[in-house]
Amino acid sequence: MSHILTISNLTKKYGSLTAVDNLSFTIEKGNVYGILGPNGSGKSTTLGIVLNVVNKTEGHFHWFDGNTSTHDALKKVGAIIEHPNFYPYMTAVQNLQLVCKIKQVTEERISEKLELVGLLDRKDSKFSSFSLGMKQRLAIASALLNNPEILILDEPTNGLDPQGIHQIREIIKKIASQGTTILLASHLLDEVEKVCSHVVILRKGVSLYSGLVDGMNASHGFLTMQSNDMEALKQALEQNPAFGSFKRQGEYLIAYLKQPMDPSEVNEFLFQKGIVLSHFVKRKESLEEQFLELTKQK
Template identity: 60%
Template structure:
């Protein structure tokens, strides 16, 4: 696939503080990439550098296989801070001003308002919009010149549950139209639901870069119990698809090394003379994988 962005050993220091520490990754066309990490992990600083808003201390990056310049940045739409529009002007008037700045056609305004679900409110003043509506208007503004890449920094920050769902659905819709999206978020649930790829950052360091599926590729575990727990534990440890067995309350937690159906596991244990009274399969969440990466970094 075509790469729209390549980052190589990017570093940013503010005095003695290293905000971004030697990170390298690439973004391929047509995917949704999430920069995932807690506040202060370096997400916004990274976005600032690739948008030429912050000068890097070291490293380099390329947009569309060329060094960053005004021409390449014209192919990118970005929302880095809270939406800023004229409060006493309507949504349409505000977008007309943005269109003039971007040298985009005014004919795009209704199209983008329709996309973000605000076409019926285009005559309403910005000051009367909810926070979620303001964010959707900002996305419409960023899309006026039909950018190939859309960059969003914490797009659901401060929104209520309904606003979060609306922004999430909008991101998916924009991606389906072929726009590459890079979003920064500290919300695991947001990244898991909308992103195809994830870059995990913590304390300025990159801990993982790749697909969400690969990060969350563990085969899970089973929680199991039987009348004779000692025999059960011994048998589980002899099975080739079990890597680790630990105690969890009054049950055993067994980590799987391959995909196994609970019914098949039950049958195998029965063939070993064990009748289980509890067997539940767990799939490790992205949250578990994320905190495992953080824990490994701290150890």
């Protein structure tokens, strides 16, 4: 698989504050990546560095095979950072024409991309008359003009209303289904969970986890149970080697699995022991729980 972006030991310091600390990861073609982290964890700074607008303090990064200069490589990249930035006095089309000139691509695709984000009927309206959602969609259209190898989105749904968020997510999914590599920075977990296959988790500029979203979950889930005789239930479960720790939560007993086990097996096992359950749920930790678990470790 070919590399699109390689970052190694990247560090950025603002005075005494280290915004990005010795960060390394690789982005490969065809995957959808998420950079996840609370506000101020260095997501935007990292993207700023690879996008040529923030100067790095130490470390390296290179685009593609490393033979092109950053600004030439960026012509094959589509990126949106935080706010949609356009010239307010130009119309949507005029703004996109300018982007075409900068990226040195033909202006033929402007209508196609405006269609994709649903702005074709507003193409001759001034940018300043757009709502935030429309601005954000125009930014996506602009980032797609060069049919980029990778689309970078930094908090694309920030500040949007539910419809706007939904529209943006639909567009992202549509683009991802066409095989474009996507790098999505966000502090919204479900956003990353819904869209991404790989994830890098940052906290205070340090990478805590980097790999598959599914791989983040090392555990095999947990069971929430309730029975008439809670003590007997617990004793029965402790005899079974599949269970690790137990926790009482109100009227429920929570048992964590050490190895994969089907709920029906558990039910059968308990039934043989003469225990009847009145409540039984098997769940995996949500990304949110895993994320909170990860980010509080250090």
